[in-house]
Amino acid sequence: MQNKEQLFKNxxxxxxxxxxxxxxxxxxxxxxxxxxxxxxxxxxxxxxxTYWWKAMVQMNENITGIDSAIFMHPEIWKASGHVDGFNDPMIDNKDSKKRYRADNLLEDRIAKYEKEGKTEKAAQLREQMEGFLKADNLSGLKQLIEEHEIACPVSGTRNWTDVRQFNLMFSTRMGATAGENDVVYLRPETAQGIFVNFLNVQKTGRMKIPFGIAQIGKAFRNEVIARQFIMRMREFEQMEMQFFVRPGTELEWYAHWKEARLKWHLALGPDQARYRYHDHAKLAHYANAAVDIEYEFPFGFKEVEGIHSRTDFDLSQHQEFSGKKMQYFDPELNKNYVPYVIETSIGLDRMFLSVFCNAYTEEQLENDSRVVLKFHPALAPVKATVLPLTRKDGLPDKARAIMDSLKLDFNMQYDEKDSIGKRYRRQDAIGTPFCITVDYESLENDTVTIRHRDSMEQERVPVQQLHDIIGRLVSWKTLLQ
Incomplete structure (x- = not known):
């Protein structure tokens, strides 16, 4: 069996x-x-x-969606704490001129100790590191790097600068003349676009608490360390939902969304052992509960989604900084209050990678081998491919007619190049659930062969039944029910 590092490279x-x-x-x-x-x-x-939006917006009467702008008023990021607090502790190696996150260097050393069986030493280093991070003790972090003789992976030397904070937001300037007051930021998260539109959505949608606002959109972080392919990127996409609740009920809703979100992941049919909850030992100052849903990638368990009980922090901050009331009048209680918020937040790119890793399968067959992507049919990029057995005798015409009858409802492909076996392998490699082969019998009795990707089994079916067969198997209902 190949090691996990090689698997990830593959x-x-x-x-x-x-x-x-x-x-x-x-x-x-x-x-x-x-x-x-x-x-x-x-x-x-x-x-x-689509799967996320349907599960969140279409299936919940009290959740609606928006699409807020990437550029937002710079004061928003002061209110949210990103201008002053959105920093990473960075350290440079003077010889390689490479920059690293100090906590990542220490995490790598902790992982090395654990691999060597030095669990006590690893636990002690982790405790010290987390203490220094919490206290914002940058010199303490440098001291740990020196004590544990951590060298630059590039130069191999331990010639380090001091650790200093580095803000992760990309800034740019807006307007024809660029003065200091024209600085705006590329948003580092999509959540604030929801919070500043809380009243707009509540009033125009006549929403009653509890209700949610969902959004899918790009976010930008000036990550210095590129790690693990598309896990940590500078430009990425988020799928977030902020659920506004009555104060005092937030932990019930937190438990509800914690369970509902894991169910959404498991509906795709992965090995359940590859998912777990990871409760936050240390909470952000605005949170009273937080958990990550983690997936076991080839490089270990990593977060794919976070569920956070954010209290009334965000709306209260925007109320204070903007001078506008961010309150909801509750007719049942006959009073105004700032709602509490439960957040569900997925990195779409991480979700993409977890789906891809889960689907990627190397199979040894009787006389052959294949790489197949076993996507859930509803997620598969191509739903079915039509393959004429040969390029002559009217088979391509018949195949094209079948293709035309199906492409209005399904993302289809047509392929007539190479042997039928090579074409099957090509479709396995992109995860197409069904291959429809048109042969000479098709011209006689209007039937075709459907080959199923995962089992490689083939069945003969009438052409007129194709739409129903494919439609049933790739339907969103298979996931949403």
Whole structure:
């Protein structure tokens, strides 16, 4: 059995070779921690978004969706704490001129100690690191790096600068003349666009608490460390829902969304052992409960979604900074209050990677081997491919007619190049659930062969039943019910 590091390399190579993810600006040698989604990657990403939006907005009468702007008033980021507090502790190696996150260097050393069986030493280092991070003790972090003789991975030297804070927000300037007052930021999260529109949505949608606002959108963070492919990027996409509740009921709703969100992930049919909850030992100052849903990637368990009980922090901050009341009048209690918020937040790119890792399968067959992406049919980029057995005798015409009858409802492909076996392998590699083969018998009795991706079993069916068969198997109902 291959090791997990090699498996992850194979997954990255496959994603590029088959048009899922490309390094951005590759012909110019790329841009660090930025990626482009190829033709199948874009389809898979859109299908994940559709699944989330349907589960959140369509299936819940009290949740509605918005699409807020990327550029927002700079005061918003002061109110949210991002201007003063959205920092990472960075350290530079003077010889390699490379910059690292101090906590990441220490995390790597902790992982090394654990691998070597030095669990007590690892636990002690973790405790010290977390204490210094919480106290914002930058010199303490440098002291730990020196004490544990951590060297730069590039130069191999321990010639370090001091640790200093580095703000993760991208700033730019707005307007024809660029003065100091014209600074705006690319949003580092989508949540604030929801909070500042709380009253707009509540009033125009006549929403009664409890209710939620959902949004899918791009966010930007000036990550210095590019890690683990599309796990940590500078430009990424989030799927977030902020659920506004009556103060005092927030922990009940927190428990509800914690359970509901894990159910959403497991509906895709992964190995349940690869998912777990990870409760936050230390909470953000505004939270009274927080948990991550973690997925076991080839490089270990990592967060794919967070559920947070944010209290009334965000709306209260915007009320204070804007001078506008961010309150809800509750007719049952006959009083105004600032609602509490439960947040569910997924990194779409991380979700994409978890779906891809879960689907990626290397199979040894009787006389052959194959790499197959076993996506849930509802998420598969291509739902079915039509394959004429040969390029002559009217088979392509028949195949095209079938293709035309199905492409209005399903994302279809047509392929007549190479042997039928090679074409099957190509479709396995992009995760197409069904291959429809048109042969000479099809011309006689209007039947075709459907080959099922996972089992590789084939069945003969009438052409007129194709729409119902495919429709039933790729339907969103299979997930949403």
């Amino acid at each position: 997954i990255i190579a496959h994603s590029k070779e088959y048009g899922f993810v490309f390094p951005s600006s590759e012909i110019y040698d790329g841009l660090g921690a930025v990626y482009d989604y190829g033709q199948y990657g874009a389809e898979l990403k859109n299908n994940i978004k």
